[in-house]
Every structure is written in C-alpha cells, then in structure tokens.
Amino acid sequence: MERFSAVGMLSLAMAVILCAGLIESLLARPDGTTAHMSVPSAVVFAVFAAHLALIDRCGVARSCACVTTALIGGLSCLSLLEMPLAPHLDQIGRLTRALCLHPLGFSGKVSVSLELLGMLGAVALLSRSGFATLSVLAALALMLRIKIAVLETVLTGVMLDADLAIWTILCAWCLEFALVTLLRNETLFSCLFMPGRPGNVMRWMAAAAVLVPLLTGALFVRLAGGGPGELNRIAVLCGVLGWAMLLIALAFGHYLQSIIEQLEETGRRDPLTRLLNRHGLAQELRRSRTRYRGLILCDLDRFKSINDRFGHDQGDRVLRGVADALTAALSQDNALLARWGGEEFLILLTEEREAALRDIAERCRNAISEMPEGGLCGMSGQGASASFGCARLPPGEPGLEQALQAADRSLYAAKVSGRNRVVVSTPNDYRRAPVADPL
DSSP: OHHHHHHHHHHHHHHHHHHHHHHHHHHSOOOSSSOOOOHHHHHHHHHHHHHHHTTTOOSHHHHHHHHHHHHHHHHHHHHHTTOTTGGGGGHHHHHHHHTTOGGGTOOOOOOHHHHHHHHHHHHHHHTTTTOHHHHHHHHHHHHHHHHHHHHHHHHHSSOSSTTOOHHHHHHHHHHHHHHHHHTTTSTTTGGGGOOHHHHHHHHHHHHHHHHHHHHHHHHHHHHHOOOHHHHHHHHHHHHHHHHHHHHHHHHHHHHHHHHHHHHHHHHTBOTTTOSBOHHHHHHHHHHOOOOOOEEEEEEETTHHHHHHHHOHHHHHHHHHHHHHHHHHHTTTSOEEEEEEETTEEEEEESOOOHHHHHHHHHHHHHHHHTSOGGGTTTTSSSOOOEEEEEEEOOSSTTHHHHHHHHHHHHHHHHHHTTSSOEEEOOGGGGGSOOOOOOO
16 A cells, blocks of 8 residues: 555656646747657656556556557657657657647657657556566666756756656656656665665665766866767766666665665574574564464473483484474464474464364474484483473454463473373463463
8 A cells, every 4th residue: 555655646746747747838839949848748658647546456447558558668669660650650740730739839759768768668567567677677777768868957958859858857757766666576676665774875875876976967067068969978978877876776775685684584583493583473473464363382391301411402403303393294384483482382373273273283292202313312212202282362462472371371281291292272271370381
C-alpha cells in the first residue's frame, strides 16, 4: 500500500505537470527560442501517468494501459530504427497544423530524445514484473538522458531538442522516481530505501550525484564561457559524469547493504547452532504473515552432566548435533526453530491439533535419540535424549507467553515422569504459574 501511494502520487504529479505544460503552451506563442510542451510529449507522458496509476490494479483498465504503453514503446522503437512506419510519425506535425493547434503554441514535433524517453519508459514499465534486470537497465538509461537534458537546460538555457520543454523534463523526472520506487526491491536500487542512517547517507549520495555535476558545469561555464555547441558538449560530459557517480554510489550502497544485512543476520542467530535466537525469533514473528498455532519446548536431558564429565567443547558439539537433528526432522513442516536458551529449543508450528503436535515432537525426540554417539557424548556410552512439552497458542497478543507457560509445565511433567518423552499440555496448564525444570 505504501509503494502504491508513492507511485500514485507521482502519477498525479505527472498529470498536474502535463496540464500546466499544456496551459503554458496555449497561453504562450512559439518564438523559436523557447521549447513548449508538444502534443506527442503530452500523449506519451499521459499514457505513462495512466499506467503508473493503474499499475497495481487488476482488470480491463490496467490491460488497456499496458497495451497503450506497449504501443508507445513500439512506435518509438520503430522510429529510432527508421523502419517504414517511422516516416508516418512526421504526419503528427501536419495534423497539428491542420487542426489549427500550431498557431496556438502546440507542436507536433517528434525528436530523437522523445523517442528515447518513450522507448525506455515503456520498456522499464512493461518489463518490471517478468524481466526486472531489463527494467533496471532501461531505468538507468532513462536517468542518463534526463541528466543530460537537465544540464542542457541549466547551462545553455535552450533545449537541444525543441520538444523537450521543461514540463517534459519534469514529467520524465516523475517517471524516473516512480521507476526507482517500483524497483525498490531490486539489488541496485534497494540501498536507497534502507531505513535509518545508512539509508539517509545513500539518499544524500544520490542527491550529490545529481547536484555536483550540475554545479561543476555551471561554474565551468561561468569561468570559461563558450558557444552553444561547446555548452552542449559540456552538458553531455557532465551528465555522463553525474550518471557514473550515481552508479558508483549505488554500487557502494549495495556493498554497504550487504554488510549491514550480514551484521543483522549475525545478531539474530545463535553463534553456536546458527539457529534463531530470541531476538531473531521476535523479528521473524513480526515479519512473517504465517499464523503459528502450536508450540513445542525441547530441553536436553542431563545436559549439565555432559558438560561436567566431558567438558564444554563436547557439550557444544552436542548442541550443534541437536540443532542439526531438529532442523532435519522439521524440514517437511512449516516450522520456526530457535534456540531458546542454554539447552532449550523452541519450535513454533502452524499445527494446533494435539495429535499432530505429539507426532512432530515424537519425530524430533527420535531424531535426537538416533544421533551418532561419537558426535554426542564421547565415551559416555549413551546417546543424548530430550524431553518435550507441547502447547497450543491461544489467540491474542499474550498468546505466546501463555503457551510458553503451559509448555514449560508440560516439560516439567515430562522430566518428572522419567525424561525422554513428550507431554502435551492440558487446558489447566494455561492457568498455572510456570515451574522451573529440574536438571
């Protein structure tokens, strides 16, 4: 919903800019030096604005927007390739004159720059879902052309192409921001949407990639001067340099994001077993849309004696072996496995039936019991075992805490009953206080 709101606002902004450009073209008369919004430009960006407004909706309207966008992109591509259909695009200028639009300030010119914007914009929008890499490349090419157009406007005061009015550039800018927002989950652009200080740093770096070439080119023009041809070459050079700076900033952002993700992953996992720790489990529950209804609490039997007799290194090997055994036993279930603390493991499941919880817990108990002795207790002569307490999660926010208390009491009952067994909680267990487990 947040993404659609941002893209919807950009499509609305594009529509407002189009209206302002058309009104300006209607009120002003072409004087040969100022570029006004042309009819083809207005049509192209009106189609893009409609596509953005309908991009996350279903139905006939969205299909029509996609077809129209494909038509715009196809015509632009054919014109760039100088196919037989391309000369017919010149008829647009004659049509505007025939409809008496030209004296009112409307142009029918179709330039190479507009064809590029139309083709790249259509490719980026249409390939977003199925061919994300192609969409990213088209968006990058669109950014390059927009940078050059902005620098041409600022440095020379006159557009290289007569149909690229300031209104057209603003529409292209809105399209650029919308494409970046739509592609925010892609590797190259995701760093711009990182939360907190790293995201702010990346956004400032992206802004610097836009402003530094602009200010550098303006300063050079003020100090050195030059004719229109030289100014256009400076604009192109600064635009390419700014685009390269942006790519370098995005590459750095990708590297920074990977480092941050590695640190976050390290902080949410237990360093010994590589299972989720309590912090990681809480994060996963907040992110996941899965509703977990069953809980299993696992505690290794007589683990303290293993540490006392064979040392903590052997105890660590036991914990790693148990984590691997539980992971393998739960591979077919929609389960969330975490190290709850010490020798305790917590399992969350989508199942809530007592029989299913018992079967899964028995499977895990057998997996631990069948672990090779050599990797468990050394010369102890016996394999590891574990006791299990099962409970169902009551609905509501405190459900996990209540289920933990009930599973803890069931686990205590399993310990008292002789260990190495499974006990499923009863309704009365949810109303009792938790009891500490024996060693």
